[in-house]
Amino acid sequence: MLIFLLAATLALFVAGVALPKMSMLPPAFWAHLVLAVGVVSLITAAMQHFAPVLTRSRGPGKWIGRLPWLMLVAGTLAIAVFAGLVHAHALSLAALLVLAGAVAMLLWMRRKWRDALGKPHPGLAWYVAAMFCLAAGMVAAALLPWLPQWHSALRAFHLHVNLYGFVGLTAIGTLQVLMPTVTNRPDPEVGRRLRDDLKWALAGSLLLALGKAMSLNWLAGLGLTLWLLPLAKLGLAWGRSHSRALFAVHGQAPVLMAALLGFVCALLAAVLEPATLTSPLGLFLPGFLFPLVSGAAGQLAPVWVLAGAVTARHEAARIPLGRFGGIRALLFLTAALLPLLGYQCAGMPGLVALIWFLAVFAVWLYRE
Numbered sequence: 001m002l003i004f005l006l007a008a009t010l011a012l013f014v015a016g017v018a019l020p021k022m023s024m025l026p027p028a029f030w031a032h033l034v035l036a037v038g039v040v041s042l043i044t045a046a047m048q049h050f051a052p053v054l055t056r057s058r059g060p061g062k063w064i065g066r067l068p069w070l071m072l073v074a075g076t077l078a079i080a081v082f083a084g085l086v087h088a089h090a091l092s093l094a095a096l097l098v099l100a101g102a103v104a105m106l107l108w109m110r111r112k113w114r115d116a117l118g119k120p121h122p123g124l125a126w127y128v129a130a131m132f133c134l135a136a137g138m139v140a141a142a143l144l145p146w147l148p149q150w151h152s153a154l155r156a157f158h159l160h161v162n163l164y165g166f167v168g169l170t171a172i173g174t175l176q177v178l179m180p181t182v183t184n185r186p187d188p189e190v191g192r193r194l195r196d197d198l199k200w201a202l203a204g205s206l207l208l209a210l211g212k213a214m215s216l217n218w219l220a221g222l223g224l225t226l227w228l229l230p231l232a233k234l235g236l237a238w239g240r241s242h243s244r245a246l247f248a249v250h251g252q253a254p255v256l257m258a259a260l261l262g263f264v265c266a267l268l269a270a271v272l273e274p275a276t277l278t279s280p281l282g283l284f285l286p287g288f289l290f291p292l293v294s295g296a297a298g299q300l301a302p303v304w305v306l307a308g309a310v311t312a313r314h315e316a317a318r319i320p321l322g323r324f325g326g327i328r329a330l331l332f333l334t335a336a337l338l339p340l341l342g343y344q345c346a347g348m349p350g351l352v353a354l355i356w357f358l359a360v361f362a363v364w365l366y367r368e
Contacts (some may be wrong), residue, residue, distance in 0.1 A: 002045050002304045005068060006297055007365070009038035010358050013290060017347045026066035029082035031281055035162070036075030039289070040098065040134070041068040043170050044105060047127050047305075050174070051109055054124045055116035064108050067101045072207035074098045083327070088145050093367025095141035102135040122194035126173025129202045133165025136206075160270065163284055164227070165205035166250075168263060171292050172201065172230070175256055179238060182252050182299050183245040189237055197230030204228075208270060217271065224271045231264055234356035251322040262288035262336035269339060276339045287336025291329065294357045298322050320364050328353040 016034035020027060047069040048060045059065075074097035081091045100305050113120050140158040144151060177195055178188040183338055204226030212219030238246060238257065245253035266284045277283060302317035335350030 001065075001068065002042075002049060003301060003365075005038075005042045005045050005072075006293070006301065006304070007294060007361070009042045009090060010297070010354070010361065011286065012038040013293070013354055014358065017285060017351050022094070025190055026082055027279060029079055032075060032078045032082060034281075034285065034289075035167075035245050036078045036094075036098075037072060037171075038075075039167060040075060040294075041071040043130075043167070044068045044071050047105065047109075047131075047170070050125060051127060054121035056298075057112055060108065064104065067104055067105045070101045071098055077366070080150070085095050092142045092145050094143075095138045096123060099135055099138035099142065102131050102138060105131050106135070110208075111330040121177075122191055122198075123177055125198055126169050126194065126294075127199075129198060130166050130169035130173070133161050133169060133202075133205055137162040137166060139254070153213040156360065157176045159280065160211035161205060164208055164223075164267065164270065165202070165281060167289070168205060168227075169198075169201055171259070171263065172234070173198075176234060177187055177215070177243060177295060178299060179253065179256055182256065183242045185245075187237065187241055193230070193233055193237065197233065200226045200229045208267070212270070213355050214286075220271050220346045224256065224267050227267055230266070230330060231260065231267075235260060247326070249326040251323065251325050252295045252298040252318075254326040255291045255332065257333040258329040258336070259288055259292040259295055261333055262291055267341055270341070274339050274342065276342055276344055283336060285349040286354070287332060287339075290335070290350045290354045291332035294328070294354060294361075295325070296327065297361065298357075301361070301365075317364070320360060328357060 012034050014031045020030045023030075027314060042286045048065065048068070052059045060067075074094045077097070078088055081088055081094070081331075106128060106225040109124060109131070113124060113128075115144065137158045140154045140161070144154050144158070147154065173194065176187075176190050182188065189345070200260045204223040206223070208223030211217060218250055238260075245251060246257045248254060262283075266280065266288050269283045270280055298318060298321035301321065302314045306314055306317065329354035331349040335347060338345075338349070
């Protein structure tokens with residue numbers, strides 16, 4: 001399931017950036033195609049893969065294991081609303097389905113925490129916080145058709161708490177443990193950082209979303225400041241431990257570093273609101289999500305496709321996926337920086353890098 005959702009999400013990324021100007025469908029359709037159909041279901045499935053690892057426990061049961069498909073169905077219903085195929089009030093049903101899935105995930109992760117063999121890894125708490133943000137965003141979305149007078153505030157909260165809370169917390173929590181695996185260099189400080197920094201990241205996500213919803217830029221700026229604290233610590237730690245890998249021509253480490261820097265740029269854009277961006281997604285997708293998902297795919301796809309213990313075959317499978325990763329990282333980083341510098345067409349470098357990786361990924365998947 002994971003490899004299917006991964007491949008589908010990568011393809012939806014391309015569609016979400018390349019097709020909107022060729023279509024009469026509204027921007028909300030494309031945003032929900034990428035995020036609601038692709039990203040939410042992929043993150044849910046990924047959490048179900050990582051949570052048992054972090055707690056040294058069994059994987060999800062039959063019913064919990066089907067939650068990613070519930071998320072996908074809800075996302076499909078949402079895009080049907082924006083395509084004009086069903087009544088707008090069906091958006092509430094879609095949001096309630098995702099809310100139910102988020103609550104089920106929260107209860108499942110609580111049980112994983114309680115039944116863990118030993119003390120759970122602190123990364124699990126980041127996933128719990130991320131699912132809480134998704135649930136909060138879905139409450140706002142469910143209310144949208146019923147409270148038109150609060151439409152702008154609810155929409156802004158829904159958008160920002162999902163982007164910088166749900167996706168952001170999941171991504172940064174995962175990157176902290178993924179980078180040492182990519183570089184094969186242990187990070188003895190990762191557990192302490194995850195324990196100490198979650199409160200700042202979660203508070204930053206909520207304050208940024210509330211600030212945008214209430215049109216209080218100072219509050220959003222405070223959320224940005226709180227978020228920058230853990231991001232700065234993470235960047236400095238990577239610089240100390242993985243500097244050679246971060247600037248390599250090949251491998252996934254440069255791509256993951258580009259994702260971290262892209263998230264910083266996305267946070268800055270949310271507060272500064274550069275004139276070149278009509279939507280936060282114009283930077284968030286090509287500058288952050290593209291390198292995040294492609295970089296993680298290059299490291300994790302061999303594990304998901306080739307069952308069993310990690311062997312030399314898995315390491316060999318990662319080589320073609322990481323070839324010229326440093327060049328792709330520069331393209332992704334360009335896509336993150338251009339909007340902040342006032343340039344248009346910021347998504348093009350990121351789209352080129354993503355299509356490049358998608359072609360390599362498709363050939364690798366076919367051969368495997």
